[in-house]
Amino acid sequence: MGRSSMVDRPDRCMSLAAVGWLTLAVATARAAVDPEAAVGVWLMDEDGGHTATDSSGRDFEGVLHGAEWAAGKFGSALKFDGVSWVSIPDHPDLEVGDQLSMMAWLFVEDIGDWRQLISKHEEYLLRIDPPGGGNTMSAFVHAAGGWEPRASANGSNTEEWTHFAATYDRExxxxxxxxxxxxxxxxxxxSMRPGDISAGGGVVEIGRWGSTGIIDEVAIFNVALEEADIADIAENGLHVELGGLPVNPTGRLAIAWAALKH
Structure with missing residues (x-):
């Protein structure tokens, strides 16, 4: 009886099989970017507490200095008021040499002054320049004893989310x-920027130099990612591209199940 009822409902069998496949696909999400290349990943999805967890597995925990939790591009994020920041203690793994990638999502409230996104003393820097400083978003590496030339893009619009990333490849x-x-x-x-990045020996800082606004999904890699990889991260988020589960995966399954029922 039970067997014949299943045969009589092939649509239900197919629906259950499809939902099972979707569940497996979510549970076994594959990384598009090699997680081993990440030396620090701060998704900022804690939505509370005094630290930002490093999801790279290297345990480079970020300490909050006045930054507050807020709604982010994906999940929660950190809001900076101009005097707050996050610090990550120095470690040799964060002293990137021949290659580097760094990135963050930012929601800028104003650009009246220089705004730091990511920096490591005498090594690398990702920042926003005000109108008086060119109205650009710039990346620097301290190579061959100096910071210039930088690589720059047009400045970020205020009150909207922007993904900003930089890569460096010495060779x-x-x-x-x-x-x-x-x-x-x-x-x-x-820009042309030959030479090794200096080993400055300082802490990594997020959101210092008077930053105002929200920063989400900060990451540093010891490789120069390809444009396609960065595009995927900007489209889907680090939590997906590094092999983590999507935000609210149960919600996505509910949507898939509703679609299959129709």
């Missing part, structure tokens, strides 16, 4: 542009 094959910046996943600026 980029067939490419003299060692330092590149990407806005919302697309190449937006580049």
């Amino acid at each position: 980029a094959a067939g490419d003299t542009d060692h330092l590149k910046v990407y806005v919302n996943g697309s190449l937006a600026g580049k």
